[in-house]
Amino acid sequence: MNSSTANPLIELRSVVKVYNSTADSVTALNGIDLQIFPGEFLVVTGKSGSGKTTLVNMVTGLDRSTSGEIWVDSEPLHKFGSERAAKLRGRTMGVVFQSFELLPTLTVLQNVMLPMDFAGRASRSEQRKRAMNLLEQVDIADHAKKLPTALSGGQQQRLSIARAMANNPAILVADEPTGSLDSATANAVVDIFKKLAQEGKTIFLVTHDKDIAKRGSRMITLSDGQIVG
Amino acid sequence: MFRARWYKVFNDLFGNKTRTLLIVLSMSVGLFALGIILSARTILSEGLAESFAAITPSSGTVRTIELFDEDFIQSIRSMKDVQEADARRNISARVQTASGEWKNITIFVVADYDDIRVNKVASQSGPWPPPEREVLIERAALSVIEAQVGDVVLVKFPNDVERKIRIAGTAYDPAQLPAQIDGTPYGYITFDTLNWFGESYGFNELHVLATHPEDKAWAQQVVNRVKDKAEKSGYTIPLSMTAEPGQLPMNDVLQGILLLMGMLGILSLFLSIFLVVNTVSALLTQQQRQIGVMKAVGGSTLQILGMYLVMVLAYGVLALLIAIPFGVVGARGLSNALAGFFNFDIYSMDLPPQTFLIQIAIGLVLPVLASLVPFLSSLRISAAEAMSSYSIGRGRFGKNWIDQLLSGANIWFMRNLSIRSILLSVRNTFRNKGRLTLTLITLTLGSATFISVFNVRDSLSHTVDDMIKWFNCDIMLTFDRTYLADKVEFSALTVPGVTQTDVWIQLPTRLIRSDDSESGMIYMFAPTVHPESLIVSPTIAEGRWLMPDDDNAVVVPSAFLQDEPELHLGGDIVLKLDGKEHTFKIVGTYVGMAILPLVYTNYEYITQITNRIGEADALMVKMERHDPAYVDAATRALEDHFEQIGVRVSMVSTINNERTEAEASFDAIVALLLVMAILLALVGGLGLMGTMSINVLERTREIGVLRAIGAPNRGVASVFILEGIVIGLMSWAMGAVLAIPISQGLNQALGQAVMGVPLSYSYSIQGLWTWLVVVILLSVLASFIPARNASRLTVREVLAYE
Numbered sequence A: 001m002n003s004s005t006a007n008p009l010i011e012l013r014s015v016v017k018v019y020n021s022t023a024d025s026v027t028a029l030n031g032i033d034l035q036i037f038p039g040e041f042l043v044v045t046g047k048s049g050s051g052k053t054t055l056v057n058m059v060t061g062l063d064r065s066t067s068g069e070i071w072v073d074s075e076p077l078h079k080f081g082s083e084r085a086a087k088l089r090g091r092t093m094g095v096v097f098q099s100f101e102l103l104p105t106l107t108v109l110q111n112v113m114l115p116m117d118f119a120g121r122a123s124r125s126e127q128r129k130r131a132m133n134l135l136e137q138v139d140i141a142d143h144a145k146k147l148p149t150a151l152s153g154g155q156q157q158r159l160s161i162a163r164a165m166a167n168n169p170a171i172l173v174a175d176e177p178t179g180s181l182d183s184a185t186a187n188a189v190v191d192i193f194k195k196l197a198q199e200g201k202t203i204f205l206v207t208h209d210k211d212i213a214k215r216g217s218r219m220i221t222l223s224d225g226q227i228v229g
Numbered sequence B: 001m002f003r004a005r006w007y008k009v010f011n012d013l014f015g016n017k018t019r020t021l022l023i024v025l026s027m028s029v030g031l032f033a034l035g036i037i038l039s040a041r042t043i044l045s046e047g048l049a050e051s052f053a054a055i056t057p058s059s060g061t062v063r064t065i066e067l068f069d070e071d072f073i074q075s076i077r078s079m080k081d082v083q084e085a086d087a088r089r090n091i092s093a094r095v096q097t098a099s100g101e102w103k104n105i106t107i108f109v110v111a112d113y114d115d116i117r118v119n120k121v122a123s124q125s126g127p128w129p130p131p132e133r134e135v136l137i138e139r140a141a142l143s144v145i146e147a148q149v150g151d152v153v154l155v156k157f158p159n160d161v162e163r164k165i166r167i168a169g170t171a172y173d174p175a176q177l178p179a180q181i182d183g184t185p186y187g188y189i190t191f192d193t194l195n196w197f198g199e200s201y202g203f204n205e206l207h208v209l210a211t212h213p214e215d216k217a218w219a220q221q222v223v224n225r226v227k228d229k230a231e232k233s234g235y236t237i238p239l240s241m242t243a244e245p246g247q248l249p250m251n252d253v254l255q256g257i258l259l260l261m262g263m264l265g266i267l268s269l270f271l272s273i274f275l276v277v278n279t280v281s282a283l284l285t286q287q288q289r290q291i292g293v294m295k296a297v298g299g300s301t302l303q304i305l306g307m308y309l310v311m312v313l314a315y316g317v318l319a320l321l322i323a324i325p326f327g328v329v330g331a332r333g334l335s336n337a338l339a340g341f342f343n344f345d346i347y348s349m350d351l352p353p354q355t356f357l358i359q360i361a362i363g364l365v366l367p368v369l370a371s372l373v374p375f376l377s378s379l380r381i382s383a384a385e386a387m388s389s390y391s392i393g394r395g396r397f398g399k400n401w402i403d404q405l406l407s408g409a410n411i412w413f414m415r416n417l418s419i420r421s422i423l424l425s426v427r428n429t430f431r432n433k434g435r436l437t438l439t440l441i442t443l444t445l446g447s448a449t450f451i452s453v454f455n456v457r458d459s460l461s462h463t464v465d466d467m468i469k470w471f472n473c474d475i476m477l478t479f480d481r482t483y484l485a486d487k488v489e490f491s492a493l494t495v496p497g498v499t500q501t502d503v504w505i506q507l508p509t510r511l512i513r514s515d516d517s518e519s520g521m522i523y524m525f526a527p528t529v530h531p532e533s534l535i536v537s538p539t540i541a542e543g544r545w546l547m548p549d550d551d552n553a554v555v556v557p558s559a560f561l562q563d564e565p566e567l568h569l570g571g572d573i574v575l576k577l578d579g580k581e582h583t584f585k586i587v588g589t590y591v592g593m594a595i596l597p598l599v600y601t602n603y604e605y606i607t608q609i610t611n612r613i614g615e616a617d618a619l620m621v622k623m624e625r626h627d628p629a630y631v632d633a634a635t636r637a638l639e640d641h642f643e644q645i646g647v648r649v650s651m652v653s654t655i656n657n658e659r660t661e662a663e664a665s666f667d668a669i670v671a672l673l674l675v676m677a678i679l680l681a682l683v684g685g686l687g688l689m690g691t692m693s694i695n696v697l698e699r700t701r702e703i704g705v706l707r708a709i710g711a712p713n714r715g716v717a718s719v720f721i722l723e724g725i726v727i728g729l730m731s732w733a734m735g736a737v738l739a740i741p742i743s744q745g746l747n748q749a750l751g752q753a754v755m756g757v758p759l760s761y762s763y764s765i766q767g768l769w770t771w772l773v774v775v776i777l778l779s780v781l782a783s784f785i786p787a788r789n790a791s792r793l794t795v796r797e798v799l800a801y802e
């Protein structure tokens, strides 16, 4: 892979995000320029409140930027409404959240199948096969019939990675996926990302853990909404 | 195998049974109440029309003093515009009840019980026709004479013949006013039995059916022609009346009830709409985070909306599965009870399809619309916001005046109270203002309706008081003819306990219209008008009461002016007295029913123009004490006394009895109102419980947090219970205010239907406090159960709860 010659998979140009609440306004992102190339394992660090989650929301289209441009897979995400953003996300990205955000009334297997269902690409038996496959990849295939609440934190996070992989997206975005896990479990989860990166996925991982940050292929640090290194 | 998303819908529905049950119950109570009211209304009004049509009701009745025979009936039947005619003998007799009291009874004698052509009477139980020397009693009258089938009762005829007669069975005669309403029971015997009582053969009551019975004016003309013919044949006609076409005697009251039910139906319609909307929006608020997650994993708005629509429709279907069958059972029960009271049969319990359609529309379409609203608004917030904890805190408890007020510093009674939980609850209550508003609207509507129902009940008895109030006496005696007023008054005063007496004269009269047609019989009451009169003014609707120097002034019931469009306040009225026409001036109208029209004129003037100066046929007596036992004893003493001096008393009534009877005629309405009150309490109460429980369920996570930071279980539960009470009290207070216009509207409508004027307005303090107690109990119960359940879960379970 030669990252300097390929087109960036994700490109941010002067992205600004201001939160306006009744009391005051907070500039969470203040002019972010960033290019992420296919196959990169980008790690974003920064202290609490520096704008990491906000950046994830911008990249994934879960929230709209105040100004600036966001290009994903050559499409202008900053111009998309929430519907088109959801479509684009469904096709190109899988998202992993710090607090897992699993659907509590669906089984482990069904949680993985749900994004496939929304994307509506494969037949139901194929969806099932693929989902089982993904669960095997993250080592929780034995728990396929359980409800997510019956899993440990590490297992829940593996499940949410499997879910993010459901539609075989090119990009995986993870916001503090190890934030609520102990270091051994966290390392195992990062191993999965590492493996996926080797398989050619582009990884966008947020963490404030120094050791984990070292395992990416590139690292940027946020401070007060700006990239400082 | 289903798609993954339908598993979510299915699991959400059946995984959380408590929530599903609450949602379904809240939705179904409203739909149930609506179903009962709408269906019962239709069943009753159709049953009424059908059962009345089934008896071939007469267009009018003509009574004669002299008896007539079959030939005369035949001659009436052969009249050109008479479709059918039939006759019977009508005898006002007395019957002794089990308690020894003598009561009036109307005995009908019919020649051929199997060939009654007009105002048909049917067998209800026992032999048919009535066996010789036995009597059949109208089915609604048994309770009035305190007897059962098989009992032997003592009956006294006007000719003083007394016979012990066995009650062989019951008959059904819906053309008569139900016995328990006017207190007059009806009995049916044959001419053989009449003979046994020493009376001769012959009829005195003609029932006439005109050729176009639906045309009241025509029917009146035909009845008048029959009356003329009878008069020409030499009969004296004391009474002839035309019935309202196709109506039972109690039609006005029943229509009032149906109207009331209709209005309550509309109220419960709103109530159920709010319940449904509230429940659905509560559900969606609860699911907001999960909706955000589904968007994050690529679900489009349409896909997610589809899931929730299916879910909401499933709740609707479940609610309808409960509401429709229970509504049907309830409607039939209510219809039967009311039909029993008004003494008519319901032939068909078929339910009107529009009730189901309305229920289905509200149960299915409305939830869909209700869930669209939060969906459309969720389009405005991003998936990130939906999932973010910021949005829970943001904009909900801020700087507006309610929040400021509740910050505690401003609430004087809280300054010295260290009950933090009160504050916490009040704040919680106000956190989600949209939901709070919906909940409050629903509960306020329920509260207001419940309190209004009590208000109408109070207003009814207030109205009875107003109607009775103008009899400033304890006993009224009516004589068989006129006697010298001085003589009856002086001799009454010799009876111990009598403090004051007064007289009046009452004459049958008839209204002569400008086209020379005559009205049915009207009673003219001519009381003395002076400061010591025992008759004080009835409640005047318009104009004024009689004055001492009035001559031809007359006061008529307010309903009368509606029935007779020619008449108006201040205008003339021509009344026929003793065969002569006299012109009177209408100076006022009083609050009164149209069932038995009474008009009031001045005693002095009437005795003058009818050559009865110094005479009276009714005596009013005021006693020292007014309790029923004392008054009843005095009544017997008075009767004995008059018998000794040769004055024949034909009718006695005490004010106590009059009041009971007047109230009895409102009993059905009151009973119905109570049923409605209970129903609404149920709807409002279950709605309250449902809404609150959903509120608590929604915050199960919060309960976990409270406990995680060390709040004891009891403390957690009490926060929610207090919150429930706060909501309950607010809805109670607002309902109490809203009840004022609602009950005024109900009073207006009910009064107009029954009496032609609104009921005397009265606010029921009892209803207010009853509902307060109910609201507090329900609030505690509604918030306690889910709060206790939540505080029983382990902290981990709760935090994982969605």
Ligand SMILES: Nc1ncnc2c1ncn2[C@@H]1O[C@H](COP(=O)(O)OP(=O)(O)OP(=O)(O)O)[C@@H](O)[C@H]1O
Pocket: A019, A020, A021, A026, A027, A028, A046, A047, A048, A049, A050, A051, A052, A053, A054, A055, A208, B388, B390, B391
């Ligand atoms: N929805 C919101 N409304 C208002 N302000 C917000 C919102 N979300 C974030 N902020 C503010 O924006 C800034 C950046 O927040 P963000 O959540 O991106 O930080 P972070 O780097 O993810 O922190 P952490 O490491 O604690 O997760 C913070 O000052 C935060 O208070």
Ligand SMILES: [Mg+2]
Pocket: A052, A053, A054, A175
């Ligand atoms: Mg963050």
